[in-house]
Amino acid sequence: MNILLIYPACPDTFWGFRHALDFISKKAVHPPLGILTVAAMLPGEWEKKVVDMNVSRLKDKDVDWADMVFISAMAVQKKSAEKVIARCKSKGKMTVAGGPLFSASPDDFPTVDHLVLNEAEITLPEFLRDLADGKPQRMYSSDAFPELEHTPVPMWELLDIKKYASMDIQYSRGCPFDCDFCDITTLFGRNVRTKNKWHVLTELEQLYFTGWRGNVFFVDDNFIGNKAKLKQDVLPAMIEWQKKRKNPFVFSTEVSVNVADDESLLRLMVEAGFASVFVGIETPEEESLVGCNKKQNTRRNLVESVKKIQAFGLEVAGGFIVGFDNDSPSIFSKQIEFIKKSGIITAMVGLLNAPRNSKLYKRLKSENRLIQDCTGNNTDFSINFIPKMDVSRLMEGYQTILKEIYSYKPYYERVMEFLKAKQTEAKRSLRFRPTYIKAFFQSMVVLGIKDRGRLYFWKLFFWSLFKRPRVLPLAITYAIYGFHFRKVFNV
Numbered sequence: 001m002n003i004l005l006i007y008p009a010c011p012d013t014f015w016g017f018r019h020a021l022d023f024i025s026k027k028a029v030h031p032p033l034g035i036l037t038v039a040a041m042l043p044g045e046w047e048k049k050v051v052d053m054n055v056s057r058l059k060d061k062d063v064d065w066a067d068m069v070f071i072s073a074m075a076v077q078k079k080s081a082e083k084v085i086a087r088c089k090s091k092g093k094m095t096v097a098g099g100p101l102f103s104a105s106p107d108d109f110p111t112v113d114h115l116v117l118n119e120a121e122i123t124l125p126e127f128l129r130d131l132a133d134g135k136p137q138r139m140y141s142s143d144a145f146p147e148l149e150h151t152p153v154p155m156w157e158l159l160d161i162k163k164y165a166s167m168d169i170q171y172s173r174g175c176p177f178d179c180d181f182c183d184i185t186t187l188f189g190r191n192v193r194t195k196n197k198w199h200v201l202t203e204l205e206q207l208y209f210t211g212w213r214g215n216v217f218f219v220d221d222n223f224i225g226n227k228a229k230l231k232q233d234v235l236p237a238m239i240e241w242q243k244k245r246k247n248p249f250v251f252s253t254e255v256s257v258n259v260a261d262d263e264s265l266l267r268l269m270v271e272a273g274f275a276s277v278f279v280g281i282e283t284p285e286e287e288s289l290v291g292c293n294k295k296q297n298t299r300r301n302l303v304e305s306v307k308k309i310q311a312f313g314l315e316v317a318g319g320f321i322v323g324f325d326n327d328s329p330s331i332f333s334k335q336i337e338f339i340k341k342s343g344i345i346t347a348m349v350g351l352l353n354a355p356r357n358s359k360l361y362k363r364l365k366s367e368n369r370l371i372q373d374c375t376g377n378n379t380d381f382s383i384n385f386i387p388k389m390d391v392s393r394l395m396e397g398y399q400t401i402l403k404e405i406y407s408y409k410p411y412y413e414r415v416m417e418f419l420k421a422k423q424t425e426a427k428r429s430l431r432f433r434p435t436y437i438k439a440f441f442q443s444m445v446v447l448g449i450k451d452r453g454r455l456y457f458w459k460l461f462f463w464s465l466f467k468r469p470r471v472l473p474l475a476i477t478y479a480i481y482g483f484h485f486r487k488v489f490n491v
Contacts, residue, residue: 008080075376192225323352350378408453
């Protein structure tokens, strides 16, 4: 059989970095890791082709070639997924859909032939057996959570990896915490399941032999969900592998803020080559943190926790939310002040939304406050429920935050302060890459000549060049990020 695996297009979002990717001639930040892993689970004798619509168009000849089309998507890709399904159905192709979008709302896709939901390690083999017997069912679902020891290595050979800014690896699923606005525990449970160190090293080795060098993102929703296993087995093995291969990769991932409480873990992560982490800060208001069950962020000085992580050499990207029921009228000024004090450059501030099947969704539904489905993009000025705060006040305050943290002066000042305090570097092998040289000169033109904030750019540039030349590449990177953020938010 000829199998076409499609990853629908994502809209222009904060994390898509579309306006920054142009500087390095890349089409997307991350590859479709789930699709590539599913491809590795399909029969070896089947011909497979992947179309990531974020890097290339879906052509009629691709659909015509296929005997069956597999589609995987997240909520933010819903509109594109619907178009893909309609296009494939118009050509009479059998469609198979799975992933977070379809698992959360299967009833929204009545025209899909087969829904293979939840985690593919359990439901996909059942579908394949029934298909081979000529009696495939329409829906396959499971409440069980599989172990990850036998999850195959993604089929990287199906992609043109040069079109991406980063490669991805998954080490674990599940999160020990249970924030009510998050649907991760609904999808993957609270029992953190992990791969063993040999599995991780095998995936790193496979990426290495594709020729990839540079950024690798661990897609885990909470990389430190099982700290003991990380410290005893996985990170020491990664450190030795990086030494053996001369540090070909620079890692990033998502962690909970309690990573700041474990200095030995922070040291191991930096030694293994981690350079940045995303941390869900959400809000500086304790009452709102308690209200959304974000217990790991309570009873601590969050600014000090962020500063400690940064002091170990890890850049911190932060997630922030406004719109909680317990938010006070001063929440907007508090968010601005927190971001400034913490020195977080990549601060994603979004409006609270309730994903399907999250605890927040269920509560709001019982209170008759839901008004629409969540778009999956909490920075698009939409909210899917009736907030306690007046909506116009919420939107006005949200726009104030964005203006105050991403306008030229406050943004460049935050970058400068962060770089002044930066002391250590993650281990990495330095290589000249044509894309980086292009980005350097393009930034001179776009940010140093054409952009209205060019004076701030040159101030940062010359300060870095003469005072801290080792951070000049990072200074230019953050300047490019700022360009993207201002484009996304129109500030």
